[in-house]
Amino acid sequence: MDESILESLEGFDAVWQRVTGRDTVPDRAPDPPERDGTAAVLARFIQEETCAAVWAAALARHFGGEARSLLLRQAADARRHLKRLRAEHFIAAGAEPEWRPDCRALSGKLASLRSLHLLARDRAAAYGREAERAAAPELREMFAAFAGDEARHVRESRQLIIACF
Numbered sequence: 001m002d003e004s005i006l007e008s009l010e011g012f013d014a015v016w017q018r019v020t021g022r023d024t025v026p027d028r029a030p031d032p033p034e035r036d037g038t039a040a041v042l043a044r045f046i047q048e049e050t051c052a053a054v055w056a057a058a059l060a061r062h063f064g065g066e067a068r069s070l071l072l073r074q075a076a077d078a079r080r081h082l083k084r085l086r087a088e089h090f091i092a093a094g095a096e097p098e099w100r101p102d103c104r105a106l107s108g109k110l111a112s113l114r115s116l117h118l119l120a121r122d123r124a125a126a127y128g129r130e131a132e133r134a135a136a137p138e139l140r141e142m143f144a145a146f147a148g149d150e151a152r153h154v155r156e157s158r159q160l161i162i163a164c165f
Helices: 003-020 038-060 065-093 109-133 137-163
Strands: none
Touching (some): 038 065
16 A cells, blocks of 8 residues: 555545535435435445545556556546546535445556556446446536546556566
């Protein structure tokens, strides 16, 4: 795990609390969960994007040149997705998810790259499904854009794996 990524994500919580006024305004009970489970879907994506950011940044240290740039871009995409997902979750649920991500350490460059590839593949499919069933046009648009980013990550990570042989 890349500690600097985790530290920056932890620092985001403090900033987010100041932005939302949580440190000056007493907390109120969160709104009841939506019937369609949008908050739960967003919480799952938040956890997956957090791990993708950590893994891609950590893997970038083991590659050079174009592969390194590609992995750093994937980490930046995951952080961008994470920021928007957290905002949408807050809008949907009135609070942030009550969990800490479990981004298990990966071992071995190829195994780690394959795990990142499979995670991107699964997220691309999941974002595509959510884009089709989301009721809000903003969420449909966001999920469709993220599905496209993840599909690109799948292609890129596949090419990196192939280049390693």
